[in-house]
Amino acid sequence: xxxxxxxxxxxAGLGAALAFSQTPPAGTSxxxxxxxxxxxxxxxxxNAPALTAEQRGDIFMAKKMYREAIESFAQGNQKDPxxxxxxxxxxxxxxxxxxxxxxxxxxxxxxxxxxxxxxxLGTIFYAQKSYRRAISQYKRALKIAPDQASVHSNLxxxxxxxxxxxxxxxxxxxxxxxxxxxxxxxxxxxxxLQERSVAEKAKFHYSMAxxxxxQGRADLALQYLRKALEEGFKERKKLAEDPAFAAMRDLxxxxxxxxxxxxxx
Numbered sequence: 001x002x003x004x005x006x007x008x009x010x011x012a013g014l015g016a017a018l019a020f021s022q023t024p025p026a027g028t029s030x031x032x033x034x035x036x037x038x039x040x041x042x043x044x045x046x047n048a049p050a051l052t053a054e055q056r057g058d059i060f061m062a063k064k065m066y067r068e069a070i071e072s073f074a075q076g077n078q079k080d081p082x083x084x085x086x087x088x089x090x091x092x093x094x095x096x097x098x099x100x101x102x103x104x105x106x107x108x109x110x111x112x113x114x115x116x117x118x119x120x121l122g123t124i125f126y127a128q129k130s131y132r133r134a135i136s137q138y139k140r141a142l143k144i145a146p147d148q149a150s151v152h153s154n155l156x157x158x159x160x161x162x163x164x165x166x167x168x169x170x171x172x173x174x175x176x177x178x179x180x181x182x183x184x185x186x187x188x189x190x191x192x193l194q195e196r197s198v199a200e201k202a203k204f205h206y207s208m209a210x211x212x213x214x215q216g217r218a219d220l221a222l223q224y225l226r227k228a229l230e231e232g233f234k235e236r237k238k239l240a241e242d243p244a245f246a247a248m249r250d251l252x253x254x255x256x257x258x259x260x261x262x263x264x265x
Contacts (some may be wrong), residue, residue: 049176052076054083056088066090072112081111088120115144116192119151123193126158134158149179150194157195160204174209183208184220202231210244221245222253229257 051059053076060069071085088103101124106119122137138155142148156171175182181192198204207222225239239245239258248254 021223025061041110042073049107054080057083057086061090063088064093066093079110081107081117084250085114085117085120088117092120093222097127100124112134113144114191115148118144119148119154120193122154123195126154126161126195127197129161131158131161135162147178148192149175149182149249150191152183152193154195157198160198160207165207169207169211172207173256176211176215177187178182180215202228202233203232206238207233213244213248215248218248218251218254221248221252222257229260242244 006152022084025212036055053072053074057069057072057076061068061073067090069090070087071166073083073090076083078084084103084107086198088100088107091097091100091103101121104117104121104124107114108121111117118141120136122141125131125134125137135155137149138158142155145151152171152175158169158172159168172183205224205228209221209228212218212224213221229236236258239254240249245254
C-alpha cells in the first residue's frame with residue numbers, strides 16, 4: 001500500500017493559522033475595528049478548530065523553521081510513526097544526520113511497512129557514502145511500494161555512485177515512466193526525501209540527456225547536454241555518435257552544441 005504524503009495538511013493548517021491571526025483581540029469594539037480597517041471575525045474563523053501539533057509542525061517546516069517544527073512535533077503522540085518520520089526530516093534538513101537516523105529507525109520500528117521512512121533512512125546512508133546500505137534500504141522500500149518514482153530515482157543515484165551505470169539507467173528510466181517530471185520537480189515538504197546530490201555531475205547529466213532523448217523530449221535532452229558540457233563532459237564525440245540522439249541531430253540547437261565550447265563551471 002502506497003502511503004500518500006501528509007503534507008496536504010499544510011495548506012489547511014496554514015489557512016487556519018492565518019484565520020486566527022486575523023481575528024481582532026477580545027474586547028475591541030466594532031466601531032474601533034471599523035476605523036482601523038479591521039474586519040470583524042467571521043463565524044468560520046471563530047469556530048475554527050485548534051491546530052494539531054502535526055499541523056503546527058507542518059507550517060514551521062514550510063517556513064524552513066526546522067527547530068520550531070521539531071518542538072511542535074514533540075508535542076504530539078510520540079508513538080505516531082508519521083511524526084517520528086517528520087521529525088527525522090527536520091533534523092535531516094539541519095544536517096543532524098545521527099538524530100535524523102534515530103527518528104527514521106523509530107518510525108520504522110513503530111510501523112515496519114513504512115516505506116517513506118525506510119527510504120529516508122536510505123538517504124542517510126547515501127549522505128554518508130554508505131551506498132551498499134542505501135541500496136538495501138531503497139530495495140526494501142520498493143518491495144513495499146514498487147510504484148514510488150522517487151525511490152527508484154534514489155536507487156538509481158546509489159547505483160550511479162557505485163558506478164553501476166546499467167542498473168542506474170534502468171532505475172532512472174523506471175522513475176521517469178512512473179513520473180515524467182520526477183527529476184524536474186523542485187522538492188517540497190512531505191514525508192519522503194529524494195536524493196539530488198551526485199559526485200560525477202557531468203556524467204549524470206549526460207545520462208539524463210540520453211534518457212530524455214529516447215523519450216522524445218528534445219528540450220530537456222538539450223538542457224541536460226548543455227549542463228554536461230558545462231560540468232566538463234569530455235567525450236564530445238559521443239554526442240555525434242550516440243544513437244540516443246539520432247532523432248535530434250538535425251536540430252539547429254543540437255548542431256550548435258557540437259560547435260560551442262561552453263564555459264566549464
